[in-house]
Amino acid sequence: MHAKWYLFGENMKCRHALCVILFLMYFSSFAKDYNILDYGAVPDGKTVNTLFIQSAIDRAHEEGGGRVIVPSGRFISGSIVLKSGVELHLKSKAVLLGSVDHSHYITLNRWKALVMADGANDIAITGKGTIDGQGAQLALNIDSLFYAGEIDSSDYIFREKRPYVTVRPQIIEFMNCRNIRVTDVTIKNAASWVQTYEICRNLIIDNIRVESDTYWNNDGIDILDCRNVRITNCYINSSDDGICLKSEEWDLTEFCDSIYIANCTIRSSGCAIKLGTSSVSQIKNVVIKNIKVFDTYRSAIAIESVQGGIIENVMIENIKAVNTGNAIFIRIGKIRKAKRPGILRNVTIKNIKVKVPFKHPDYAYEIRGPELPYFHNVFPSSITGLQGYNIENLTLENIKIIYPGRGSKAYANMPVYRLDDVPELENHYPEFSMFGELPSWGFYVRHVDGLTMKNIKLKIKKPDYRPAMVFDDVQNLTIESMRIYGDNKADSIVLKDVENSNIH
Template sequence: MLKKIFLLVAANLFLLAQVKSDSLKEKDYDITRYGAKSNSEVLNTKAIQKTIDAAADAGGGKVIVPEGTFLTGSVILKSNVELHIQKGGTLLGSTKVEDYTRLKRRMALILADHQENISITGEGVIDGQGRELALYIDSLFYVGKLEPRLYNRSRKRPNEGARPEIIEMVKCKNIQIKGVTIKDGACWLQTYDRCEDLVMDSIRVESDAYWNNDGIDVSDCKNVRITNSYVNSADDGICLKSHTEGCWNDNIHIENCTVRSSANAVKFGTVSRGGFKNVVIKNIRVFDTFRSAIAIESVDGGCLENVLVDGINATNTGNAILVRLGHRNKGDVGTLRNVTLKNIKVEVPFDRPDKNYELRGPDLSVLHNPIPSSITGIPGHCVENVTLENIEIIFPGRGNKGMAIIPLDRLDDVPEQETAYPEFSMFGELPAWGFYVRHVKGLKMKNVSVKAMAKDFRPAFVFDDVNGLNLQDIDVQGGENMPHIILKDVKVEYLSVDKKLLQQ
């Protein structure tokens, strides 16, 4: 009797396991089973969307893009669905803008709005064919099929809103982007707006296809991790934005990433309406980047606070550090406070570091000497509580008076540029070659070393309107034999520097 019971239980367990196994198999949804065709000119949008819908209707599942190339327009990702692109598989974006749609914001190849538990994974590729798509949109303007308001005549290209992104997710929760390669966008490659619990790991971004090719844009999101990824983009690499008043990026962690950019490597802003809180950035490698290795900006009324940047190694990069509080908007001035930057090493070249990009960022319109790092607020509104520790920056030197000059007795000639677009070059010529600091309250610089590889007539540091300056272990190499620390309207908290460096 016991033997019969044992056999019956074993049989039932086997059947349950078989049912479970079959159920798991049914959770995989291959797009070719729903009509998708590889390596053809057939548009697979309907077949891929049908596959996603089937998985979503069943309560969730994995939509598989197998080996092959599948042409598609916009598809909408839904809750509990994983879009898995296998090694050797490619989702190829259409080059016809008519094949794209938008949900509430911008057009994109992959869209999601108010969805939960969604993923894009695998070792395959999402290729936006951005240059071909953008040029097609451009051609529509000249035949009268693109509204003039969507075209920028001065820059001779379609506006950003007229060009689809590759990924756009809005107000989604529990997102994972892992392993995939995302390449060649017509605009920003991917935007995550007002999302929560976003994990991006081990992805590769490659896009020198067209203008505004931001690698990763995170706007007003909470609980974000971006790790172990490679970004090569013709615009900002990893960019935190804040488009919505009353919203902000909160609890953001970026670590172990490599960035190459024809703009800024890691950037806060430029759009900064709500703000940025509790951000940690660690162990970032930067190379061949035109603008700043790290740019921290609040210029649209937002609040930026509690930021830690620990570990940046940048070579062939146009600027090391930019910290800027500005006032582009017509409302209240924002805030920028409680920022720590440490363990940073940057090598700044004399020539353009992004010269090998096909689409390089616009060069500066005025003559200037090599531009220093800067920390600046505006009159009546200071950047507050900034710490720089263990910083080493190697500059090219070669500043000369025949190129441009702001004498030390005319420091007030440096323009405030309160409403200007924030950028390391925004002030034009600056009177220092290492650091220019103005309108700051509470600044500690400890173990900061700057080196000029050739002569430069300017001092290494200029501090103007700084309340609570703490300098310890400041090392200056190169430049010229002169006082290298200039203080104007400065209240000193603590100074421990070689007196030969100092002029008050």
């Protein structure tokens, strides 16, 4: 297992290094710049410059490619469409401001966005400048349109009192594109997902900063059915999932493949790193390493195969998370009218250290995670398949998780003699809190075939009424070097319907 992953990781690094070199060679050949000021743009923070910026992009494309320069100043714009061979370059004091007028945005094949591309090759967004979606005001303006009768009720979430994510413009949406670079820029204040790349090939995102604790559904980076993706050296502060890999192609011809994510820092009121929830086709051959996580509401690592697709061949290593609500959440489910449960197999997670707090970790956020409608103690990490649909071939190695403890059966109670009462919930949206109170404080594992746990350290700071670990309906379980601190109960590990176990 480990030798195979080492070779896979090294081959992926070589492949992506070659992509970087080729991209840089291609874009360095563009000698001509197209300054948007020369096309009528006005940097006063008032004038809507959509047509002027688009004119510069169109000219660069028509003349074989080049850099469209956004100079110092504040430039308001609605939707602009990048075309093949064009690099949008923002100077260090340049600010591209999204219009707060909903009518200034268009759709191509999917949702609305500020910077868009569809079917373009060799495109880029670069520079030390900022793209500011002004998302809070834009979203509130859209919200007011519903009450004015200008947005259909089908586009509005009445329970949450806000427009659907699909109605609110993103900042970046690239679809069906090839050879993409997004480097160095700051992207902030989205009304919806911050940036989406769907059915793209050869994508490099490097050294960008995302600051979007602005409105609901502010995913930092969403990768949908893309191949050959490299995300490195990024800082993500988002009021939903930080970096999310998804698959939404129902014809199953497109999928996520060869994804490399490294050296990033993430703060999120969702999950820091998430594979799924959208998992229709495949997400495979993924390497994630050297990630720092802090002040994150949900899971540091979430892997969710819940729409009939396949998640496989995943290596996650060197993750350090502090003040994070949950360490590891791995789930098979069957949601959104999927015909069958998902498949989840061949995953290695190693060199992980997580500190779970007693209080809400995202209390300082503007857009905080939702309160739960029931009482519960601190949730453990959970690894749960479905009956007859096991998670397969999972390795956890060099894992240290520190919990606050304080689990009280008087506050919420799920004793081990009631393990059958833990619901399956195959059709429920996957979250680490989905089952309610769980019967262990460290790990809860159910419906798994092939689990190896090596050098696992679990610690609670104060007593908890629950055992450290529960294994229910698990086959081929190996535990090597398990240490539990702060819990002196004799039955700290509970096994139920476990076959072929080797614990030492």
